[in-house]
Amino acid sequence: MQLLGLVLLLLGGGALAAASERLHRNAPRWLALGVIAVAGLYLLTIPIGTEEQAAWIPRFGINLILAMDGLSFAMVALTLFLGLIAIVSSWSEIDESPGFFQFNLLWTLAGVVGVFTALDLFLFFVFWEVMLVPMYFLIAIWGHEARAYAAMKFFLFTQISGLLMLFAILTLVYLHYDTSGVITFAYVDLLGAELDPSYAFLLMLGFFVAFVVKLPGVPFHTWLPDAHTQAPTAGSVILAGILLKTGAYGLLRFVVPLFPEAALDFRWPAMFLGAASVIYGGYLAFSQSDFKRLVAYSSISHMGFVLLGVFAWNTVAVQGAVVQMVAHGFSTAALFMMAGALQQRLHTREMGQMGGLWLKAPRMGAVALFFVVASLGMPGLGNFVGEFMVLIGAFQVDVPLTIAAAIGIIVAAVYALSLMQRSFQGEPNAAVETMADFGFRELSVMILMMAALVWLGIYPETLLNLSAPVVSGLGVDP
Amino acid sequence: MTALDFQALAPHLTLTGGLMVVLLAVSFWRGHRTAFALTLLSFVAAFVALWPGLDAGPREVTPLLMLDAYAAFFNGLFILIGAVTALLARRYLEGRAGSPEEFYLLLLMATLGAMTLASAQHFAALLLGLEILSISLYAMVAYPEEDHPPLEAALKYLVLSGVGSTIMLFGMALIYHSTGALGFAEFAASVATGDRADLWLVAGQVLFIIGIAFKLSLIPFHMWTPDVYQGAPAPVTGYLATVSKAAVFAVLLRFALDAQLLEFSSMAQLSIGLVLAIIAVLSMVIGNVLALLQDSIKRLLAYSSIAHVGYLMIALLVLNALPDGTMAVETTLVFLAGYLAMTLSAFAVVSELSSAAAGERDSIGEYAGLFWRRPVLAAVLTAALLSLAGIPLTAGFIAKFYLFAAGVEGALWGLLWALILGSALSIYYYLKIVFAMTVRGTDVPAVPTSAAGVATAAVLGLVVLALGIYPAPLIDWAGDIAQGLQRLP
Numbered sequence: 001m002q003l004l005g006l007v008l009l010l011l012g013g014g015a016l017a018a019a020s021e022r023l024h025r026n027a028p029r030w031l032a033l034g035v036i037a038v039a040g041l042y043l044l045t046i047p048i049g050t051e052e053q054a055a056w057i058p059r060f061g062i063n064l065i066l067a068m069d070g071l072s073f074a075m076v077a078l079t080l081f082l083g084l085i086a087i088v089s090s091w092s093e094i095d096e097s098p099g100f101f102q103f104n105l106l107w108t109l110a111g112v113v114g115v116f117t118a119l120d121l122f123l124f125f126v127f128w129e130v131m132l133v134p135m136y137f138l139i140a141i142w143g144h145e146a147r148a149y150a151a152m153k154f155f156l157f158t159q160i161s162g163l164l165m166l167f168a169i170l171t172l173v174y175l176h177y178d179t180s181g182v183i184t185f186a187y188v189d190l191l192g193a194e195l196d197p198s199y200a201f202l203l204m205l206g207f208f209v210a211f212v213v214k215l216p217g218v219p220f221h222t223w224l225p226d227a228h229t230q231a232p233t234a235g236s237v238i239l240a241g242i243l244l245k246t247g248a249y250g251l252l253r254f255v256v257p258l259f260p261e262a263a264l265d266f267r268w269p270a271m272f273l274g275a276a277s278v279i280y281g282g283y284l285a286f287s288q289s290d291f292k293r294l295v296a297y298s299s300i301s302h303m304g305f306v307l308l309g310v311f312a313w314n315t316v317a318v319q320g321a322v323v324q325m326v327a328h329g330f331s332t333a334a335l336f337m338m339a340g341a342l343q344q345r346l347h348t349r350e351m352g353q354m355g356g357l358w359l360k361a362p363r364m365g366a367v368a369l370f371f372v373v374a375s376l377g378m379p380g381l382g383n384f385v386g387e388f389m390v391l392i393g394a395f396q397v398d399v400p401l402t403i404a405a406a407i408g409i410i411v412a413a414v415y416a417l418s419l420m421q422r423s424f425q426g427e428p429n430a431a432v433e434t435m436a437d438f439g440f441r442e443l444s445v446m447i448l449m450m451a452a453l454v455w456l457g458i459y460p461e462t463l464l465n466l467s468a469p470v471v472s473g474l475g476v477d478p
Numbered sequence: 479m480t481a482l483d484f485q486a487l488a489p490h491l492t493l494t495g496g497l498m499v500v501l502l503a504v505s506f507w508r509g510h511r512t513a514f515a516l517t518l519l520s521f522v523a524a525f526v527a528l529w530p531g532l533d534a535g536p537r538e539v540t541p542l543l544m545l546d547a548y549a550a551f552f553n554g555l556f557i558l559i560g561a562v563t564a565l566l567a568r569r570y571l572e573g574r575a576g577s578p579e580e581f582y583l584l585l586l587m588a589t590l591g592a593m594t595l596a597s598a599q600h601f602a603a604l605l606l607g608l609e610i611l612s613i614s615l616y617a618m619v620a621y622p623e624e625d626h627p628p629l630e631a632a633l634k635y636l637v638l639s640g641v642g643s644t645i646m647l648f649g650m651a652l653i654y655h656s657t658g659a660l661g662f663a664e665f666a667a668s669v670a671t672g673d674r675a676d677l678w679l680v681a682g683q684v685l686f687i688i689g690i691a692f693k694l695s696l697i698p699f700h701m702w703t704p705d706v707y708q709g710a711p712a713p714v715t716g717y718l719a720t721v722s723k724a725a726v727f728a729v730l731l732r733f734a735l736d737a738q739l740l741e742f743s744s745m746a747q748l749s750i751g752l753v754l755a756i757i758a759v760l761s762m763v764i765g766n767v768l769a770l771l772q773d774s775i776k777r778l779l780a781y782s783s784i785a786h787v788g789y790l791m792i793a794l795l796v797l798n799a800l801p802d803g804t805m806a807v808e809t810t811l812v813f814l815a816g817y818l819a820m821t822l823s824a825f826a827v828v829s830e831l832s833s834a835a836a837g838e839r840d841s842i843g844e845y846a847g848l849f850w851r852r853p854v855l856a857a858v859l860t861a862a863l864l865s866l867a868g869i870p871l872t873a874g875f876i877a878k879f880y881l882f883a884a885g886v887e888g889a890l891w892g893l894l895w896a897l898i899l900g901s902a903l904s905i906y907y908y909l910k911i912v913f914a915m916t917v918r919g920t921d922v923p924a925v926p927t928s929a930a931g932v933a934t935a936a937v938l939g940l941v942v943l944a945l946g947i948y949p950a951p952l953i954d955w956a957g958d959i960a961q962g963l964q965r966l967p
Contacts, residue, residue, distance in 0.1 A: 055950075056948075056950065057949060057950050058950065059953045060883065097850075125870065126871060126875075129869055129870045129875075130869075130870055130871055132869075133864065133869060137916065140912075140913050141916045148913055152910075152913070156905055156906065159867075159869075159902070159905050160905070163898050163901055164898070166879075167882065167886075167894065167898060170879075170882045170883055171886050174883075174886045174887055
């Protein structure tokens with residue numbers, strides 16, 4: 001029960017952190033940090049390929065089935081790493097109820113770890129929904145000015161698409177029951193379900209919509225800019241870095257293997273949505289004047305590559321999508337931290353009130369430049385590897401859509417460089433007299449993320465070897 | 479009647495005995511504390527008496543009552559809810575009612591009526607139980623004599639519920655006219671040999687269903703619900719929303735099972751199913767839409783209860799596709815257990831936050847910042863609302879999951895889409911309250927609460943979570959009861 005133990009460790013740690021607020025104001029932070037560190041070390045002791053099972057609701061053949069393959073391991077490791085970053089990045093930002101804050105943070109992480117490891121569709125759905133509630137509280141309680149609207153929109157979008165997925169899950173289970181006489185929610189059993197093609201297509205759509213809302217893909221993206229902009233820094237880091245990846249993971253883990261024929265039939269529309277997200281997200285990012293909102297829209301653009309890669313339906317592209325997921329996790333989390341740091345110092349996110357900040361805070365400027373060029377796809381960094389592999393794979397399938405997505409990279413250069421120019425370069429803004437530079441705490445986590453991106457850019461084999469068995473198991477190559 | 483009959487009736491008889499004791503006690507020795515303690519004791523004794531009752535086996539006591547595990551399940555729930563209502567009413571009534579003692583008599587009596595409904599298998603028992611329950615409730619709604627709204631609510635309830643009963647009674651008369659039967663099973667037997675499409679019979683069934691729909695406040699027979707819920711004292715509203723709904727549904731399901739209400743062999747029978755389906759869809763959709771517009775938490779919960787009974791109709795309508803009844807009974811039991819726990823926890827919080835001085839905490843604005851003032855009560859209300867919204871790890875999710883499973887198995891696609899639409903709408907208004915509770919820096923004055931009340935609410939909140947996290951025992955139990963009731967096709 002190691003994987004369940006990991007989830008319970010995070011849940012229990014969260015409860016302890018909430019209770020520890022009575023002892024000392026700083027206790028929850030240190031405790032949460034400790035819990036994540038222990039969880040990270042614990043993760044390293046769990047061998048890849050672990051699978052565990054316990055009975056839960058026998059009436060419906062529902063079991064607690066958790067398993068970890070290479071892809072799950074990479075995603076869980078990313079989750080814990082960014083969880084650590086989120087705690088450090090919010091160290092001095094959250095003053096009200098730090099205990100409940102860390103509680104919600106750790107419970108979100110627990111839900112996400114569950115999503116990445118559950119192999120029972122009921123259990124998966126439970127984790128899928130459970131990660132929403134604490135995230136809702138993070139936005140609703142510690143968010144910025146329009147938090148009520150943003151939190152509600154976030155919850156409604158994911159919850160309603162989740163209902164469609166629940167409907168699809170149950171229908172799948174009962175169709176499988178009709179042919180096999182066994183009622184079960186186990187992923188492995190349902191893989192073999194014989195489905196009528198028209199049913200399979202509808203069920204695939206139910207899953208697809210839930211995951212693409214989370215990803216997010218155009219036209220289901222409108223919750224993202226609001227939620228990401230209004231969330232506190234730690235919330236944005238977790239949303240962009242991890243929660244979006246659950247959508248991509250769902251496509252890879254469920255949509256493609258459960259409904260291979262139906263998903264292949266749906267290939268062109270899905271790739272089109274991917275390419276449209278790349279361009280439209282980039283276009284909208286360019287027109288933002290709010291630092292954080294710009295980064296939020298850039299996420300839509302970057303996640304479009306993931307959608308394109310998954311449905312390009314060949315090993316190179318799918319592997320590229322996996323690299324893009326991880327690389328985007330680091331680069332966007334860092335940019336959201338930058339936005340949070342700027343807001344804490346300047347009390348604004350408007351780039352019109354920034355400008356020439358490099359002079360005041362050269363360390364921040366250098367760090368920002370690094371992540372901006374990572375985000376626009378500079379060779380040698382992780383994002384380039386991901387986007388390049390996706391484009392190579394997609395090119396073999398559909399040339400026009402690949403060209404469209406490649407244009408998206410140019411758009412990325414435009415918005416990313418304009419972000420840099422409007423905030424850190426150009427005429428110094430007279431209103432800003434002094435600004436504290438990054439201290440040791442902030443700089444050290446930034447350096448960690450830089451190192452991760454460089455490693456991913458130079459030697460992506462570390463990640464590719466982890467995910468290779470999973471990707472080849474999908475059977476996407478012709 | 480034999481000794482075994484009396485044993486089977488043990489819970490009813492114990493509660494009746496308790497009722498007598500409380501009646502005598504408050505006649506000779508008035509005192510709020512005494513009346514309360516004796517009431518609680520009666521509930522506990524009646525709960526304990528459930529076991530000897532069950533040991534007597536499924537037993538028909540007179541042609542009126544069927545005392546089986548199905549009835550015992552509901553009786554247990556009603557007794558527990560009665561005890562919780564007593565716990566909540568104690569602090570609530572202090573300072574608000576001149577003589578609070580008689581309230582407990584009414585509470586015991588209403589519970590007895592509900593228990594009769596759960597075991598009724600004859601129209602006479604149905605009417606008897608329903609009237610005992612309703613008449614006690616009229617008085618309970620009006621109990622705090624110093625307020626105007628409760629009186630208005632009671633009058634509305636009296637008139638409209640009376641109309642409902644009359645319509646139902648007329649329906650029963652027509653059914654008797656065409657079949658000569660008043661017992662559910664005799665009715666089915668007589669229908670099976672006779673003409674199912676007989677106009678009087680169909681009219682009687684439709685009128686009967688309309689009467690039931692009044693009591694369940696299904697749309698379009700719901701008009702009284704929001705006003706009564708809002709006007710009634712909070713602990714009574716909680717009782718009304720849980721016990722009276724569950725008891726009526728319990729008897730409706732038993733009638734549908736015994737009388738084969740939903741086995742469509744003719745167009746006339748089909749139209750009854752269609753009417754029920756339309757009522758269900760209307761309740762799910764319109765109930766949720768109207769709830770969106772509310773600022774009063776009690777009115778909001780009233781519309782939400784309309785929607786929830788609409789959801790539950792799926793369990794009844796599944797009888798058409800799966801006539802052996804196991805899925806319908808199982809779904810009903812699991813759904814109602816969850817619904818009762820979550821609804822009661824919500825009303826427990828509302829009731830605990832009300833005080834004689836400040837009145838009822840009814841508008842959502844008064845819940846602003848509750849998380850920072852009363853974290854325990856806020857957490858319970860959050861659990862209850864998330865459960866009503868159907869979020870996993872709460873009882874409400876298991877309840878909704880069961881409806882989905884039943885609907886998919888019975889291929890009731892239209893009703894399932896209405897369920898999805900209704901649930902999607904409902905998330906907004908439940909979250910609106912949750913959000914209000916997280917707002918900081920509000921100046922809503924604090925009210926004194928009682929340790930017993932807060933503890934009751936906390937236990938209810940834990941029940942909501944426990945049923946959601948580990949529902950297997952409840953599901954197994956419901957499955958056993960459903961097997962026991964199974965009718966041979």
